[in-house]
Structures are given as C-alpha cells and as structure tokens.
Amino acid sequence: MSVAPLRGGQARMDELLTTTLDVLKETGYERLTIDEVVSRVHASKATVYRRWPSKSALVVAAFVHAVSHLPAEYDTGSLRGDLLAGMDDLLNEMERLADVMAGLIDEKRRNEELATALREGFLDTRRQVAAGAFARARERGEIAPDADVEMLWQIAPALVMFRWLMMGESVPREEGHRLVDEVVLPLARAGRPVSAPATPPPPPPPRRRAPPSS
Amino acid sequence: MSVAPLRGGQARMDELLTTTLDVLKETGYERLTIDEVVSRVHASKATVYRRWPSKSALVVAAFVHAVSHLPAEYDTGSLRGDLLAGMDDLLNEMERLADVMAGLIDEKRRNEELATALREGFLDTRRQVAAGAFARARERGEIAPDADVEMLWQIAPALVMFRWLMMGESVPREEGHRLVDEVVLPLARAGRPVSAPATPPPPPPPRRRAPPSS
Amino acid sequence: MSVAPLRGGQARMDELLTTTLDVLKETGYERLTIDEVVSRVHASKATVYRRWPSKSALVVAAFVHAVSHLPAEYDTGSLRGDLLAGMDDLLNEMERLADVMAGLIDEKRRNEELATALREGFLDTRRQVAAGAFARARERGEIAPDADVEMLWQIAPALVMFRWLMMGESVPREEGHRLVDEVVLPLARAGRPVSAPATPPPPPPPRRRAPPSS
Amino acid sequence: MSVAPLRGGQARMDELLTTTLDVLKETGYERLTIDEVVSRVHASKATVYRRWPSKSALVVAAFVHAVSHLPAEYDTGSLRGDLLAGMDDLLNEMERLADVMAGLIDEKRRNEELATALREGFLDTRRQVAAGAFARARERGEIAPDADVEMLWQIAPALVMFRWLMMGESVPREEGHRLVDEVVLPLARAGRPVSAPATPPPPPPPRRRAPPSS
DNA sequence: TCATAAGCGAGACGGTACGTCGTGTCTTACG
C-alpha cells in the first residue's frame, strides 16, 4: 500500500503527512477528508494520489511517519530508573498518538502494512526498552532469574492503552509511576510463583448469548 | 441518537441489530453500509431510519444489544475460582466482540452513548465481577487488606484487550489462566509494596519529535 | 446510450433536458458542465447519472428531446407557398438549434444514436416537407416531371446550415425566401438540363499536400 | 493565441502540427489530449506550450497549417471546366479535412482566430475560384449578366459539406459533377428569374415548441 | 576550447470536472 517517495518534494511529503496526522487527531479516520488535508497545505488531490493510492494509504503513511524514529534506550543504572524512563516515554507517545491510534485500530485489521507499522514502530519499541532493562537488571541480580519478561513488558503499555482507549482517560505521570512501582517491579522481583496451585481449573462457564434471551 | 422502538416488530429490530453486528464484524465500521444491512434482511432503508437516526446510532444500538445482559456473578468459594471464571467469561466476550470493538473505538470518541454502552455494558461488568471476588476474598483473609482493587481489576481486561486489539492475537484459555495465577493473584496477596523506594523520580525524558529529525 | 425514463419524475427529466439545452447553447458542448446543469435546477449529479450514463448521453438526449415533434406538413395550395412555409420553419429551427448543432457535429461521428436523432428528427423532416410539396406540385403540373427531388430538398437546408455553421451568420427571412425564389423554384420548374454537355470531364487535378511544401 | 515560432525546430513544429491533425481526425477536438499528441512524437508538453498557449491554439494552428496553401486558380477556358476543377479540389479538401472540421465547428464559435482561418483558408478559396470563373465566363458571354455570384459560389461547398458533415456521407466525384451540371450551371446561365412572383409571402408559421406539447 | 545559454524530455504540481458511491430524507404503492 505504500509508495516510494517521489524524487522531489520530500518536504511536501512531510507536510502532507503531518497535516494528515493533525486532521486525523481532530476528526478521526472516518471524517477525515482528502480535500481538507490538501486545502490546509494548498496542495491538490492529484499530489496526494500520486503518492498514495487511497485515503487509507495516506493515513497509514502518516502514522508510519509519526512512529518512525529510533527506538529509545535508557540505561539509568537501575531497573526502576529504566522502567520509569520507559514509562515517561510511553506516556508522551500516547499523548501524541492516542487519538490517531483510536482511528486506526479498525483499519489495522484489514491493512497488513498498518499492522506492521504499529507492531514495529510502536510495540516493539516498548518491548525492547523493557527487555533491555530487564536483561541488565538480571545481570545485576535485581530481579528473579525466572521473571517472565514476555509477560512483564506488556503490562505497562496494556494498562496505559486500556486507560486511554477504553476508559477514555489520560494517564498522569504519577499513575504511570505507581504502575511501575506497584505492579511491574514487584512482579519482576518475585519471579514466577512457586508452584501453580494444584486445583484444577473450573469448567468453562456457560457461554452467553447476545440478547438477554431470558 | 437513542432508540425509540416502534410498537410492532421487536423481532424485526433484533434481526436488524444482529445483522448489523454481523456486518460490523466482517467489514468494520467504516465499510459497513446501511444498504448492505437492509439487503441481508430484505428490509428497506426507511425501516432502519425510522428506528435509528443514523448509521452510528444503528451500530451503537447493535453493540448495546450485544452487551446488554445481566452482569455475571461467580461465587465459587475461592478467589482463584472466581477470577478464573471471570477470565473465562471475559475471553468468551472478547471472542464474540473483539472485531466489533475494534470498529467502534474511534466512533466512541465522538459518541457519548457508545462510550456509555462500552463502559456500563462491558467494563463495569468486569469491574463488578472482580470487585465482588476481591471483597469476598478479603473477608476470607485470602488477600492483603490494602490490595489496590481499582488497579487489580483492570489488569485482566487490559492485557487481554491489548493482545486482541493491539497485537492482533487471540488469547487462549491457558494464557488467561496464567495471567490470573502469575499476575493478579500474586499482586492481590502481596498488597501494596512496603514503601515506594525513596529515589526521586527521574526528570521527564526529552519529548520526541515525530520524524527522526536528526 | 439512451436510458428508459424512470417511473416518476417525467417533469424532472424535461427540466433537466431543457436546461441542458440552454447551457449547451450558451457555452457549447465542451464547456458544458454537469454541475452547472444540475445546479440550475437544484438537482444532484446522481439524478442525472441515474438517467444518462455520461455527459454525452445527456446532451444527446437533450437534442433528441428538442427535435422530437411531429414533422410539419404544409399544404398551402401552391408549391411556392409550401416551400416558403418550409423555409420559415427551417429558419425557426435553426435559430433555436444552430448553436446546439455546432456542439454536436463532432460527437455525432462517434454516437450512432445522435446521428439517428439528427437524421430522423431534423433532416427527414426537411425531406418530407419538400417531398410532399414537390409531389403535389407535380400533380398540379407546376414543375417538370423529371425534377430531381432528392437533390432539390437538400438545397435549402444545406445553404442555410452553411451560412449558420460555416459562415457564422444568421439567415434573415428575406434571404431564405430569395433562396426559394431564385434557386429552388427555378430548378424545379426547369427539370434536368436537356443533355449533359458531351465534353468529357477534365482529369482530376493534382492533389494538394497539407503544408505549402514549395 | 497566435503562433510565435521559435528560432529552431521548424521541422519539430511541422511534426507537432501534422500529428495534432492526425489525432484530431481520429478522436475529435474534445477527446484530443496534449499528452497523446506529444507522446506520439516523443516530445514533452513544455515543447507544445512554448509555442502555443493552449490546446485550442494548437489545434487552430494545426488547421491553419493544413489549409495554408496558395488558393487554387483554374483557367480551363470554359466555365464548366473551371467549375469542375474547383469541385474536384473541393472534394479533395473535404476528404482530407472533413473529420477535422467536424471537430472544430463548435470551437470556432468561441475562437475568432479559428473562425478567421476557416474563412480565409478554406471558404475564401472556394469563393475566389468561383468568382474568377464566373468573371471570365461573363466576359465570354457564357452566363447571364445578372447572375448572383455571391449566392452561386456557396452552392457547391454548402451541398458538399452538408453531405459530409450532416448526412455523414462522402460525396463521389460524379455526384459533384452532377451538382455543377444540374444546379450551378443552369442557375448561372438563367440569371435571376424575370420577376419575383407577386404573391405576398405567407404569414410566418407558428413557432414550434421543443417537446411535442400536444 | 570550453563555458554559457537555450531548447528539450520528463514529469510534478494546482486546479477543475468527471463519474461513482454512501448517507439520510422523502415519496409512492402495496398489504
């Protein structure tokens, strides 16, 4: 769906992409209009369609553009410092991109490139930040050797995005830090629980039907 | 934007709403068309617009319809049993509604009724299931008295929805159970950490700019 | 290229067609815009495209509509009276349609329906008017029995259209009448010349080339 | 709108003009595309627009180029010979230009230069050929002194163009010669009719309305 | 001899119109 940038006009491309992102934030994917975007930068529709074959491709490119920076790396000397730094970065990114992401989650189901952009441009960054921090912490003996890093890295983005996208609330810095101190760090230090309780899992509950059929 | 059901035709309404949900799952909010819905049930557009004033109202109603059942309540006698039962219910609901939710997250930003439906019909159910379970567990002394219930209940839905909507993966039952056993239960039992480390939080990291401007 | 008229809205169709004809007269085929037409009658493009598949089809229909009346028939009792009446009718029609025709002559080359409309709706009317007049005149003995009717009927429209379309002048009534009196009537009365001069036709002249190649 | 030939590249100009004429014949004015023309001669749009300021100017120039040769003059010694020679020339020109003319009649209404080109490059040639022939014939006493030359010269082009452009038929040489022998020559020899019949012209017929309103 | 200029191809660009499609309103005819 993406298109090799034209020879000239790199500046024009950036302008189009950042403007697209602005409009996206303001109005959401559905209400975004190509005409609105081009009129803001005094361009013409052809200039857009010469680069991207459709509205959705334009929007995807704008998102890719927005998340295409080098993954952050923090080495503050302590696990807590690293995680707090990563959390601050996450919160900044969400502030910038939460509205845009909301408009793209549906599109992502049908657009492999967008899915890749989200994964590689955003999620992998979170994973790498956390993975690096945990690796250094393990060498320093700060955490249990069997800590489940693959689960741990997801906790912060999952909860932050849940709050932004599902609950519709922003997440203040202190909340994010509490999340690190009261959830991530304790779990990392404790490692996996000694043994999963032997009680067999209960039978699956009866499936619900959509309408309150009773 | 809300529903004014006509006297007759309750069955017709259900048919329209469930069909709307089907189309929504298949094609997403943006690509859903009223004509597609009505042609599937051999109805006419007027029949839809007599009941709901817009496409978004129809879709909201379909979602409300889908989540409008009594909140589940599980009392299995143990916290773990309750949480696992709640997790199974959550996983079932996600299986049924993940695609639909993806299509509505953007619309929710502009549609208060949809936001309410999501909150009351879906999230509050999760909260109540967990809150009840934790309350009983505290009475039984199974968990620390200062366990942060408001944070704890969010962990399961946040991580499950993160996996479904962000990572694009479904969550198998065993994974859900591991989440209960290795994250929720340990945190509940431990309660809040003795004291937040006294180290002052690091200064906020420099904000990133969108393009790799270096 | 034509389309069965929709059930309702015959009035709307007429309105669209006459407005199309107006715009056509004012601006010519090339500069005519669907948006201009629909905005004049407060219609929408879809209303046009529901009936006619393209701009050219609309314009053709407007022309067909404009020439779709019963062929005139004049029986004034004398050949001269009949021809003058036919001439007046021709001049009226040209006044009404000359600008339109100018815009359609090119399109006619590619549009069989338009060609048919021009032939049957306009030219055949001329032929029939003249043919009837000459037939009655021959019975009355007013003209030579061997008068070449197939050539005679063409003279009036050919010269009038030549003046309108090629020379860009309108033809006043007196000029038209002079044409009848000084060209058509004399030729009709004289019949074919006694014998074609026996001189063999000269050899065809050398073909010219486009550029003044000398 | 007129031509300002660049210093070099006369050959290029000819190439462009003749190619334009070709495309014009094939597709008509409206469908002619600058891109089509330049791609056929491996030129670029700038090369066209450096010479002619618009599509219509290019097309006009192509037509002017096509009709810009010295007016023919035939002096065969007899009126009939002159007229037949002129007719052959006319038929040749129509063969070459009928399609092009069809595409330009509409444009001519709005383009004074094109109107001039048609008049001076094509029509005046016909007029001069005929006028010369008739002048010599009058001196020789071959025609009536009061023959209406201004009307006579138009008959041949009017009828030939009528056949080509309105009826959509080509005109074979014999038909053209018949036209000379049976129409033009008899009228020229007879001169104006002795007296216009005294019958007053009939009242103008009722104007027709566009739709068959009865 | 080489530099300065000019025409050239290529094609991006701002516009404008096209023809299509979906929304939400409305009318018509049927049961």
Add this chain to the structure above:
DNA sequence: CGTAAGACACGACGTACCGTCTCGCTTATGA
C-alpha cells in the same frame, strides 16, 4: 398505518486532463 422500493440532494472518492513549473541533459554558439 407500517413497509419495500427506490428517487433524491449532498458531498467525498479516486481519475483524467489542462496549463504551469522546475529539473537535468544535450547541443550550439561565442569568448
């Protein structure tokens, strides 16, 4: 009266062409 059918005004989409423009490349001349 509710409904199926579908016409309608509106407005966005994605395409095509016009006329302008900038870019290098080539060529052709003049210092």
